[in-house]
Every structure is written in C-alpha cells, then in structure tokens.
Amino acid sequence: MESKRQLDVLDRELASRPYIAGDDYTIADMAIWPWYGQLCLGRLYSAAEFLDVESYTNVLAWAKKIDARPATLRGRMVNRAFGEPELQLHERHDASDFDTQTQDKIGTQEAS
Numbered sequence: 001m002e003s004k005r006q007l008d009v010l011d012r013e014l015a016s017r018p019y020i021a022g023d024d025y026t027i028a029d030m031a032i033w034p035w036y037g038q039l040c041l042g043r044l045y046s047a048a049e050f051l052d053v054e055s056y057t058n059v060l061a062w063a064k065k066i067d068a069r070p071a072t073l074r075g076r077m078v079n080r081a082f083g084e085p086e087l088q089l090h091e092r093h094d095a096s097d098f099d100t101q102t103q104d105k106i107g108t109q110e111a112s
Contacts, residue, residue, distance in 0.1 A: 003039075003047070007056045010036060014058035018065070029066060037063035074098055 013020065020028040035044070040056065040063040042048040053060060066072055077089040077098065085104035089097060100106075 004051055007036070007040075007051065007053065007059055010062075011056040011058045014062050019062070025066070025069075029062075033063065033066045033072070037066055041067060077102065 010020075017023060019025050020032065036059065038044045039047060039051070040053040040060050042053075048054075073087075077087050078092045079090065080088045081090060082088070086102050088103040089101060090103065091097070091101070
C-alpha cells in the first residue's frame with residue numbers, strides 16, 4: 001500500500017508539471033526514475049499489474065518520456081549482466097564502447 005500511496009503522490013505532482021522538480025529534467029528525475037520509472041514500465045518485481053500502474057497516467061507518461069531519452073538507454077546498459085546481449089555493456093571506458101563492446105558484439109567471453 002505504501003508503493004501505491006507514493007505513486008498517487010507522484011501522479012498528483014506530475015499532473016501540474018512535466019518533471020518532478022518543475023519544467024526541466026533534473027537530478028531529481030534521474031534519482032527516482034530507476035525505481036519508479038522501471039516499476040511503472042513493468043521492469044521491476046512483476047508488480048505493475050498488482051499496483052495498477054496504468055491508473056497513474058501522469059507517472060506513466062513521465063516514465064515513458066524519460067525512458068525514451070537516449071542517455072537513459074545508455075545508462076541502463078552500463079554494468080548490465082542480464083537480459084538481451086545488445087543491452088549489456090559490462091564495462092564502459094569510452095563513449096565508443098556502446099557501439100563496439102556490448103555482449104552481442106563481443107560475445108560472452110571476458111577479456112583475460
């Protein structure tokens with residue numbers, strides 16, 4: 001019930017502005033999106049249906065808007081060791097690693 005209460009608070013706040021702290025995307029969005037955003041997009045705990053996240057339309061729109069950002073996808077890829085190989089970048093040392101070092105390009109072998 002606490003998760004639903006928090007989603008309700010977020011939904012009401014996001015009804016009057018596009019991002020958590022106002023009109024601009026800020027560190028506040030970056031800090032809470034990994035949990036609330038992923039939860040609403042059905043990527044955590046398989047709880048989206050149980051929590052009825054579809055009813056929190058403003059939170060869901062916010063989650064989708066941030067999810068669509070290219071930087072969000074890159075951030076989700078770094079240090080990821082599960083899921084689709086093209087979304088796994090075990091180590092990032094350079095911006096070009098997103099194009100050359102994902103698991104679908106290098107396979108499952110680790111450098112020795």
